Amino acid sequence: MSTTIAPNLVAAVSEARQWDRLMQLAKIGAIPGDGVNRPCLSPEDREARRLFIGWGEAIGLTASIDQLGNLFLRHEGTDLTAAPVLSGSHMDSQPKGGRFDGIYGVIAALEAVQALREAGITTKRPIEVVGWTNEEGGRFAPGCMGSMAYAGFAPPDTWDDIRDNAGIAWADALREHLAAEADITRRPLGVVEGPAPFAYVEAHIEQGPILEQRDTDIGVVTGIQGSRWFSVEIHGRSDHAGTCPVGMRQDAMQDAIRAITALNALMHDPTDVLRFTVARMEVFPNASNSVADLVRFSIDFRHPDNAVLQARGNAIEGVIAASLRHCSYKLFERFHAVPAVFDPLVVDAVQRAAASQGLSHMRIPSGAFHDSQFMIPLCPSGMIFIPCRGGVSHNPAEYASPEHCAAGARVLAQVLAELANT
Amino acid sequence: MSTTIAPNLVAAVSEARQWDRLMQLAKIGAIPGDGVNRPCLSPEDREARRLFIGWGEAIGLTASIDQLGNLFLRHEGTDLTAAPVLSGSHMDSQPKGGRFDGIYGVIAALEAVQALREAGITTKRPIEVVGWTNEEGGRFAPGCMGSMAYAGFAPPDTWDDIRDNAGIAWADALREHLAAEADITRRPLGVVEGPAPFAYVEAHIEQGPILEQRDTDIGVVTGIQGSRWFSVEIHGRSDHAGTCPVGMRQDAMQDAIRAITALNALMHDPTDVLRFTVARMEVFPNASNSVADLVRFSIDFRHPDNAVLQARGNAIEGVIAASLRHCSYKLFERFHAVPAVFDPLVVDAVQRAAASQGLSHMRIPSGAFHDSQFMIPLCPSGMIFIPCRGGVSHNPAEYASPEHCAAGARVLAQVLAELANT
Numbered sequence: 134m135s136t137t138i139a140p141n142l143v144a145a146v147s148e149a150r151q152w153d154r155l156m157q158l159a160k161i162g163a164i165p166g167d168g169v170n171r172p173c174l175s176p177e178d179r180e181a182r183r184l185f186i187g188w189g190e191a192i193g194l195t196a197s198i199d200q201l202g203n204l205f206l207r208h209e210g211t212d213l214t215a216a217p218v219l220s221g222s223h224m225d226s227q228p229k230g231g232r233f234d235g236i237y238g239v240i241a242a243l244e245a246v247q248a249l250r251e252a253g254i255t256t257k258r259p260i261e262v263v264g265w266t267n268e269e270g271g272r273f274a275p276g277c278m279g280s281m282a283y284a285g286f287a288p289p290d291t292w293d294d295i296r297d298n299a300g301i302a303w304a305d306a307l308r309e310h311l312a313a314e315a316d317i318t319r320r321p322l323g324v325v326e327g328p329a330p331f332a333y334v335e336a337h338i339e340q341g342p343i344l345e346q347r348d349t350d351i352g353v354v355t356g357i358q359g360s361r362w363f364s365v366e367i368h369g370r371s372d373h374a375g376t377c378p379v380g381m382r383q384d385a386m387q388d389a390i391r392a393i394t395a396l397n398a399l400m401h402d403p404t405d406v407l408r409f410t411v412a413r414m415e416v417f418p419n420a421s422n423s424v425a426d427l428v429r430f431s432i433d434f435r436h437p438d439n440a441v442l443q444a445r446g447n448a449i450e451g452v453i454a455a456s457l458r459h460c461s462y463k464l465f466e467r468f469h470a471v472p473a474v475f476d477p478l479v480v481d482a483v484q485r486a487a488a489s490q491g492l493s494h495m496r497i498p499s500g501a502f503h504d505s506q507f508m509i510p511l512c513p514s515g516m517i518f519i520p521c522r523g524g525v526s527h528n529p530a531e532y533a534s535p536e537h538c539a540a541g542a543r544v545l546a547q548v549l550a551e552l553a554n555t
Numbered sequence: 556m557s558t559t560i561a562p563n564l565v566a567a568v569s570e571a572r573q574w575d576r577l578m579q580l581a582k583i584g585a586i587p588g589d590g591v592n593r594p595c596l597s598p599e600d601r602e603a604r605r606l607f608i609g610w611g612e613a614i615g616l617t618a619s620i621d622q623l624g625n626l627f628l629r630h631e632g633t634d635l636t637a638a639p640v641l642s643g644s645h646m647d648s649q650p651k652g653g654r655f656d657g658i659y660g661v662i663a664a665l666e667a668v669q670a671l672r673e674a675g676i677t678t679k680r681p682i683e684v685v686g687w688t689n690e691e692g693g694r695f696a697p698g699c700m701g702s703m704a705y706a707g708f709a710p711p712d713t714w715d716d717i718r719d720n721a722g723i724a725w726a727d728a729l730r731e732h733l734a735a736e737a738d739i740t741r742r743p744l745g746v747v748e749g750p751a752p753f754a755y756v757e758a759h760i761e762q763g764p765i766l767e768q769r770d771t772d773i774g775v776v777t778g779i780q781g782s783r784w785f786s787v788e789i790h791g792r793s794d795h796a797g798t799c800p801v802g803m804r805q806d807a808m809q810d811a812i813r814a815i816t817a818l819n820a821l822m823h824d825p826t827d828v829l830r831f832t833v834a835r836m837e838v839f840p841n842a843s844n845s846v847a848d849l850v851r852f853s854i855d856f857r858h859p860d861n862a863v864l865q866a867r868g869n870a871i872e873g874v875i876a877a878s879l880r881h882c883s884y885k886l887f888e889r890f891h892a893v894p895a896v897f898d899p900l901v902v903d904a905v906q907r908a909a910a911s912q913g914l915s916h917m918r919i920p921s922g923a924f925h926d927s928q929f930m931i932p933l934c935p936s937g938m939i940f941i942p943c944r945g946g947v948s949h950n951p952a953e954y955a956s957p958e959h960c961a962a963g964a965r966v967l968a969q970v971l972a973e974l975a976n977t
Contacts, residue, residue, distance in 0.1 A: 229848070271844075362844075371950045372947065372949060373948040373950075374855040377763070387833075394816065405802045410806075410844070412842060418650040419836070422949070424832060426651070435797050499797075500797045527844070528792070
C-alpha cells in the first residue's frame with residue numbers, strides 16, 4: 134500500500150490547542166509537583182469527561198457512554214453502515230500520576246479528528262474517540278476493566294464486589310457515576326452487544342526511557358509484554374509485642390517478608406528484562422505493638438516472552454508456600470494477559486505515516502500494558518509511542534514535550550485517515 | 556511490717572459483680588470472637604467511661620478528669636490533707652483487643668474500693684481509682700500519653716500533631732473528647748499542677764504465658780522491661796511497574812524489606828528474651844503497578860536489661876543505613892523507657908496479701924509496659940498480675956477467668972487498705 138503525505142491534514146493538527154487541552158485537564162485533580170490524581174469514577178474524573186465532551190460537541194462529534202462508563206465521541210463517516218475506526222486511551226490516573234499517561238491518547242485522537250474535519254477530509258468509516266474506564270487499576274484493581282468488558286474478555290459484572298481503599302464497591306461507584314451521566318446517550322457494550330470496530334489505534338507516552346535515549350520521535354509499537362497480577366494474603370496470629378516470645382509467634386509481617394525475599398530470588402533476571410514489583414501492602418491490625426495477623430501484598434509480574442511469563446508465574450505459589458515459617462497463605466491471580474502482538478495493518482500504517490512526515494521512528498514493544506491489548510482479538514490494533522522525559526511515568530514528574538505530543542497526533546491523524554478510508 | 560487478713564474485706568469483693576461489669580464493658584466496641592475495639596477518645600471510649608462513672612457515683616465516689624482526659628473516681632479518706640493512693644489502669648483497647656487488658660485493672664480497683672466501703676473499713680488516705688488516657692497507643696502512638704503527662708514526663712501538648720489512620724490529629728480528638736465531658740469536674744494535671752500521690756498499684760492480666768504455665772494465681776510484679784519505639788521512613792522514587800527496569804528503580808518497598816531483614820539479624824536472640832516487632836507499615840502510593848516511593852514502618856523493641864536495650868537500640872540506625880541499596884531513610888525514636896523496678900513498699904505488700912489469702916504467687920517482671928512505669932518516679936508503685944489463657948493478649952481471644960479476676964481484686968483490696976492506712 135502506498136501512502137501520500139496529506140499536508141493540509143498534518144498542518145491542521147494544532148500543537149498549541151492540544152497542549153492547552155492537556156494543561157486544562159491537568160488542573161483537574163492536580164497534585165504537587167505537576168502531578169495528577171484523578172481516580173476513575175471520581176468527581177474529578179467526571180469533571181474531566183465533561184470538559185472533553187464539550188470540546189468534542191463543539192466540533193460536531195456526538196457523545197455516548199456504555200454500561201461500563203466507556204466514553205465515545207463519534208465523527209460520522211460517509212458510509213453509514215461501516216464499522217468505525219476506534220482511537221483513544223484512558224482518562225483516569227494513578228494516585229500519584231502524571232499529566233500525560235492515558236489522557237494524551239484521548240486528546241491526541243480528538244486533535245486528529247478535529248484536524249481531519251478542519252482539513253475538509255471526509256472518511257468512509259466513522260471514527261470514534263474513546264476514553265476507556267479504569268485503565269489504571271489504581272483505585273479498583275485490576276485495570277482495563279472498561280476495555281475488557283467492551284471486548285467481552287470478562288462479563289461486565291465481574292468486578293462488582295471489588296473495593297477501593299475507602300471500602301467503596303466498584304458496583305456502587307459505577308452506579309453513582311452512570312447516574313451522574315444519565316443525560317449522555319447510552320450505547321450498547323462493545324462486541325458484547327454490538328459489532329466489532331474496524332481497527333483500533335492508541336497513542337501513548339512510552340512510559341520508558343528508550344525513545345528518549347535514542348533521540349527518536351515516534352515508537353512504532355509492535356506488541357505488549359505479558360502481565361500477571363497476583364494478590365497474596367499471609368495469615369498469622371496477633372499477639373502482644375511485649376510479652377509474646379518471638380519464637381512463639383505467627384507473625385504475618387515476618388512471613389510476608391520471607392515470601393517477598395524468596396520471590397525476589399525467583400524473579401531475579403540478570404538481563405533486567407523481567408519486571409517484578411511488590412508495590413501495595415496492607416497490614417492488620419497495623420498497630421505497632423500488636424503482632425500482625427494478616428498481611429496482604431500485590432505482585433505485578435511482566436515479561437515479553439510467554440514461556441518465561443508462564444513458568445515463573447506458575448512457580449510463585451510454590452515459592453511462597455516454601456518460604457513461610459509460621460503462617461498460612463492465600464494466593465489469588467487477579468489478572469493474566471499473555472504477550473500481545475499488534476496487527477501489521479496498523480503497525481505498518483504507523484511506520485509509513487512517521488516516515489512520510491520525516492519523523493525519526495523505531496519499532497518497540499510496550500513495557501506497560503494498555504487497553505489496546507484487549508482490542509487485538511476484535512480488530513487490527515496498534516499503538517503510537519512518543520518519548521517521555523527520563524522514562525518517568527506513574528509519577529508527578531512525568532513529562533512529554535508539546536512538540537512530541539504534536540508529532541504523535543500528526544502521525545495518528547494520518548493513520549486514522551488511511552484506516553477510515555480503507 | 557505484719558499483715559493480718561481482713562476477712563470481711565476479702566469477702567466483700569464480689570466475683571459476680573466484677574465479672575458482670577467486665578462483660579458489660581466488653582459489649583461497648585465488641586468485635587467478632589469476643590474481642591473489643593475501643594480506641595481512646597472514641598464514642599465507644601466515652602460510653603464506657605460514662606458507665607464506669609455511673610457505677611462509681613452510685614457508691615459515693617466523685618468523678619473528675621484532667622486536661623489529658625485521665626479519669627478519676629475518688630474515695631475520701633479520714634485525713635483530708637493526705638496524699639491519695641492511686642489504683643487503676645486504662646480503658647482503651649487495641650484495634651483487635653480483648654476484654655481484660657487495661658479495663659480489668661480499672662474495674663478491679665473499683666471493686667476493691669467498693670469492697671472496702673461495704674466492709675465498713677475507713678482509710679486515712681483517700682483512694683483514687685484512675686483510668687489513664689491512651690495507654691495502648693493503638694490509635695495514636697505512642698501509648699501512655701495520659702500517665703506520661705500526669706507524671707510530667709512530657710508536656711501535655713507533646714502529641715498534639717500526631718494523627719490516627721483517619722488523619723485526625725490528637726489535639727482535635729482530645730478537644731472533642733473534653734467538650735463531650737465538659738459536665739465532669741476538671742482537676743489539675745497530676746504532679747504538673749498538684750501534689751504527688753502516696754502510692755500507685757495497678758492490677759493487670761499478665762499478657763504472657765508464665766503464670767498459667769506454672770499454675771500460679773498471682774504475679775507479684777517486680778518491674779517492667781524497657782521499651783524503645785521507632786518509626787522508620789524509606790524514601791525512594793515511584794515508577795511504572797511495567798516499564799522501569801528493576802535495576803533503575805529506587806524501590807522503597809524493596810529497601811524496607813532489606814532494612815527489616817537486617818534488623819532481624821541485629822535483634823536475633825537465641826534466648827528469646829529480646830522482643831523485636833515490626834507490626835505497622837504504610838506504603839505510598841500503595842498501587843500495585845506504581846513502584847513505592849515511601850514506606851513507613853514501626854519498630855517495637857524491648858528488653859529487661861538496660862545495657863542490651865541501649866546497645867542494640869542505638870545500633871538500629873547504622874543497620875538500616877547499611878542495608879539500603881537505592882533509597883534514603885529517616886529514623887524517629889518515638890518512645891524510650893528504660894527498664895523499671897517497682898518499690899518494695901508495694902511489691903512486698905502485694906506478696907504479703909497474696910500469701911495471707913492463701914493464693915499461689917510468684918515474683919515476675921512485666922513483658923508489657925504499663926502506665927505504672929511513669930508512676931515510679933512519683934511514688935512507691937507496683938503491680939498485681941493475674942494469669943490469662945495461653946498468654947494471649949492484644950487479641951479477641953484474650954481471656955482471664957472470673958476466679959482469677961476476683962483473686963486479683965481481693966489482693967488489691969488488701970494492698971489498698973494497707974497503703975491507705977500507712
